[in-house]
Amino acid sequence: MSQLVIENVSKAFGTQQVLRDCGLAVDKGSVVTLLGPSGCGKTTLLRSIAGFLVPDAGRILVNGQDISHLPPNRRDVGYVFQNYALFPHLTIRENIGYGLKIRRKPKALIRGKVEDALGLIALTDFGDRYPKQLSGGQQQRVAIARSLVLEPEVLLLDEPFNALDAQLRLSMQIELRKLIDRVGITSIFVTHDQQEAMTLSDRIAIMRGGRIEQLGTPLEIYDHPQTPFVADFIGRANLIPVAIRSGRTDSPQPIAAAVPDGPGTLVVRPENLTIAEGPGPGWEGSVGFATALGATIEYEIDRGVGEPLRAILPRQPGVAPLTPGSRVTARIRDEAAAILLSGSPRP
Ligand SMILES: Nc1ncnc2c1ncn2[C@@H]1O[C@H](COP(=O)(O)OP(=O)(O)O)[C@@H](O)[C@H]1O
Numbered sequence: 371m372s373q374l375v376i377e378n379v380s381k382a383f384g385t386q387q388v389l390r391d392c393g394l395a396v397d398k399g400s401v402v403t404l405l406g407p408s409g410c411g412k413t414t415l416l417r418s419i420a421g422f423l424v425p426d427a428g429r430i431l432v433n434g435q436d437i438s439h440l441p442p443n444r445r446d447v448g449y450v451f452q453n454y455a456l457f458p459h460l461t462i463r464e465n466i467g468y469g470l471k472i473r474r475k476p477k478a479l480i481r482g483k484v485e486d487a488l489g490l491i492a493l494t495d496f497g498d499r500y501p502k503q504l505s506g507g508q509q510q511r512v513a514i515a516r517s518l519v520l521e522p523e524v525l526l527l528d529e530p531f532n533a534l535d536a537q538l539r540l541s542m543q544i545e546l547r548k549l550i551d552r553v554g555i556t557s558i559f560v561t562h563d564q565q566e567a568m569t570l571s572d573r574i575a576i577m578r579g580g581r582i583e584q585l586g587t588p589l590e591i592y593d594h595p596q597t598p599f600v601a602d603f604i605g606r607a608n609l610i611p612v613a614i615r616s617g618r619t620d621s622p623q624p625i626a627a628a629v630p631d632g633p634g635t636l637v638v639r640p641e642n643l644t645i646a647e648g649p650g651p652g653w654e655g656s657v658g659f660a661t662a663l664g665a666t667i668e669y670e671i672d673r674g675v676g677e678p679l680r681a682i683l684p685r686q687p688g689v690a691p692l693t694p695g696s697r698v699t700a701r702i703r704d705e706a707a708a709i710l711l712s713g714s715p716r717p
Pocket residue numbers: 383388406407408409410411412413414415
């Protein structure tokens with residue numbers, strides 16, 4: 371049974387419909403990420419789960435119990451904010467123990483749980499410092515520990531690593547995933563960063579305009595995006611407009627279609643394109659840009675129409691990229707790697 375279930379949740383602010391019929395079920399101990407562009411409703415959905423907001427319609431259940439009408443402090447849900455929100459005048463130990471203290475837990479119990487939490491985030495030696503004496507990454511670990519000591523049923527994290535630089539962000543993502551696995555807590559993580567979502571999620575819910583557009587494991591979504599928006603949001607993708615006639619695309623390299631005749635979008639990941647010099651059966655064009663990244667060479671191929679095609683090829687030792695202006699033909703490496711969707715690329 372799913373530990374957290376969100377059923378048909380909708381919410382409007384004035385005339386603006388911000389959540390539209392959102393549904394989601396999260397298994398115990400797993401991490402679901404809400405991923406989508408700024409303004410698509412991620413924080414609003416998280417705040418609805420926490421109880422800071424009351425949805426206009428729908429239900430939220432934890433362990434089968436409807437919590438939709440409970441106030442935040444009775445929901446057993448932890449919330450980690452983007453900006454840490456630690457108390458500056460309290461030490462790290464006091465910050466972590468704060469929630470237990472206001473719940474009037476016995477002192478000895480608080481002391482034990484705070485030490486456990488400090489160990490969990492590897493900050494035992496920092497317990498008597500104040501927040502401003504810690505780095506941003508350390509402060510965010512404290513913010514997470516402060517939620518975990520209350521042993522909530524569900525942990526919600528709203529873009530917790532936004533203030534961190536790229537390298538620290540990546541190590542925090544891995545650390546958080548390990549921490550969640552150790553304590554086995556059901557989590558919903560919010561981000562607008564697709565790489566972050568790929569790194570730490572069991573499943574990703576792609577949100578757009580207040581709707582969940584697709585839900586799946588990171589690789590399901592990468593390999594089988596159901597809409598051009600999802601294809602473009604997770605990883606990089608060439609979105610090639612095509613017409614489908616009699617079960618085939620009209621593209622230079624025709625692809626068999628399992629979707630109805632009419633306008634279509636061919637979705638091709640850059641690593642699934644190959645490049646050959648000169649003309650041939652495929653998308654002809656010229657090298658607009660080439661960069662060798664050591665292990666790979668990335669190309670932009672200009673075709674005179676539409677967006678340039680992006681291709682990423684493995685690089686053999688000693689091989690330099692083709693020079694800009696070279697005439698080339700791009701082909702899909704393996705027809706099985708082509709994804710064909712109904713409708714135009716940007717509806
Ligand atoms: N309290 C509020 N009152 C009015 N509009 C709001 C409120 N909170 C959020 N919104 C609007 O709802 C939309 C979604 O916001 P939000 O859930 O914060 O998006 P995200 O977290 O995905 O960036 C935005 O257009 C935002 O301006």
